[in-house]
Amino acid sequence: MNYEEALAWVHRLPRLAQHPGVENTHRLLAKLGDPQKQLKFVHIAGTNGKGSAAAMLSCVLRSAGYRVGTSVSPYVLDFRERFQVNGKMIAPDVLAALLGEVRAAADALRADGWDSLVEFDAVTAAALLWFAREQCDIVCLEVGLGGRLDSTNAIENTLVACIMHIAKDHMELLGDTEEKIAAEKCGILKNRCTAVAYPEQPRAAMDEIVLRAQKAGCPLVIPELEDLRIYRARPLENRVNYGGYDLTIPFPGRHQACNAAVVVEAALALCEKGFDIPDEAIMNGIANTRFPARIEVLRRRPLVIVDGAHNPDGARALAATLRGAGLLGLTAVLGLLNGKQPQQVLAALAPCFSRVYTVRADSPRALSAEALAALAGRHFTKVTPCASVAEALRLAQGDAPNGLVVCGSLYLAAEARALLAAEGALE
Numbered sequence: 001m002n003y004e005e006a007l008a009w010v011h012r013l014p015r016l017a018q019h020p021g022v023e024n025t026h027r028l029l030a031k032l033g034d035p036q037k038q039l040k041f042v043h044i045a046g047t048n049g050k051g052s053a054a055a056m057l058s059c060v061l062r063s064a065g066y067r068v069g070t071s072v073s074p075y076v077l078d079f080r081e082r083f084q085v086n087g088k089m090i091a092p093d094v095l096a097a098l099l100g101e102v103r104a105a106a107d108a109l110r111a112d113g114w115d116s117l118v119e120f121d122a123v124t125a126a127a128l129l130w131f132a133r134e135q136c137d138i139v140c141l142e143v144g145l146g147g148r149l150d151s152t153n154a155i156e157n158t159l160v161a162c163i164m165h166i167a168k169d170h171m172e173l174l175g176d177t178e179e180k181i182a183a184e185k186c187g188i189l190k191n192r193c194t195a196v197a198y199p200e201q202p203r204a205a206m207d208e209i210v211l212r213a214q215k216a217g218c219p220l221v222i223p224e225l226e227d228l229r230i231y232r233a234r235p236l237e238n239r240v241n242y243g244g245y246d247l248t249i250p251f252p253g254r255h256q257a258c259n260a261a262v263v264v265e266a267a268l269a270l271c272e273k274g275f276d277i278p279d280e281a282i283m284n285g286i287a288n289t290r291f292p293a294r295i296e297v298l299r300r301r302p303l304v305i306v307d308g309a310h311n312p313d314g315a316r317a318l319a320a321t322l323r324g325a326g327l328l329g330l331t332a333v334l335g336l337l338n339g340k341q342p343q344q345v346l347a348a349l350a351p352c353f354s355r356v357y358t359v360r361a362d363s364p365r366a367l368s369a370e371a372l373a374a375l376a377g378r379h380f381t382k383v384t385p386c387a388s389v390a391e392a393l394r395l396a397q398g399d400a401p402n403g404l405v406v407c408g409s410l411y412l413a414a415e416a417r418a419l420l421a422a423e424g425a426l427e
Helices: 003-012 023-031 050-063 092-111 119-133 178-188 203-216 254-272 279-287 312-324 342-349 369-376 389-397 410-422
Strands: 041-045 068-071 138-142 158-163 194-197 228-230 238-242 245-249 296-300 303-306 330-334 353-358 383-385 404-407
Touching: 003 092, 003 119, 023 092, 023 119, 041 050, 041 178, 050 068, 050 138, 050 158, 050 254, 050 279, 068 119, 092 119, 119 138, 158 178, 158 254, 178 203, 194 203, 194 254, 228 254, 238 254, 245 254, 245 279, 254 279, 254 312, 296 410, 303 410, 312 342, 312 404, 330 389, 330 410, 342 369, 353 369, 353 389, 369 383, 389 404, 389 410, 404 410
Parallel strands: 041 138, 041 158, 068 138, 158 194, 303 404, 330 353, 330 404, 353 383
Antiparallel strands: 228 238, 238 245, 296 303
16 A cells, blocks of 8 residues: 555544454554564553643653654644654655555454454554564553553553543543543553653542552652742743753643643653653753644744644633733634533633634534534624635634634644645744
């Protein structure tokens, strides 16, 4: 298969399994020679903050001189973001060849009478196969959905497991309470790995994390909030001190300061397991991290921000960051997926935006611009549905005296970011 044919094949696989579980990936990896057994991992689960933590920790480890594999889910701009070694995406022809091997293994499983693979099983297997062949010293692996039944949970050699912020999302699959969702996320805890938990968890979620870590025999580290000091900085800059580490975090918001604290503790836990990570590597790695659509400031004058906030928790974090920076009366281009509690997202963003242009995000699960406008009309006085993202950006940029924010979906963030880059909006 060439690259386009390989992508077409993997995207034709079902998105969700009829009977979720790790057995699919175990069987697929066995056909591929169990590449995961050659690797060591930091496994990262949670509702929000997984990608930022994976990106920052990967950069810290690279700064310390290690060969690092990174797999994030979902991708923002390019499918190949799921496959990175030392910050560089896999070459298209190499990925095509890997997916060809995975397809052959899947065909062999089907011939054996096993036909339950989903897209993320294939993606995970290809990533692990590549990381093993690239002889990565360690892999920062982001969970796709949940944890206990996620494809990535087929790994064995987890050194550190990070449980990022828990919130109510994917409740139809993970449970309808923060306690149940936390239990699913904690399914990644392996015996005697070090667990690091995001510090500002809902009480029910934190209680469950503590319990699950104890049951798994995992030492649990929770960053101390009294050790986190946020410096005064210009709007949307994030400079903090955590436990004596002066950190310049390239993503705005208090939640990202907490994410960085998790990264520091994860790096220190790896030091206890034999890795040599100097303090300078921790500080330089975090400062030099790049990751799109995480309250990303594309331009300051006039202000343009792109954010992938796609659930109520992410929307609240965005709103808190904008308010903390004194940014109000902004104009928004907004697109949301159905089933993502849109009323709660809109309510969280209501204090920030005076003008909203709605669009249909590039997903079959997206709300139409008209349906979203009808919902948004309950929270904003000026709402205009648009036929395309390009139209929305054109109208919004002409009507954004205090700045423009594009948010509500990673699909929207990806499309808008590409359009804004084409017109020179990136500084």
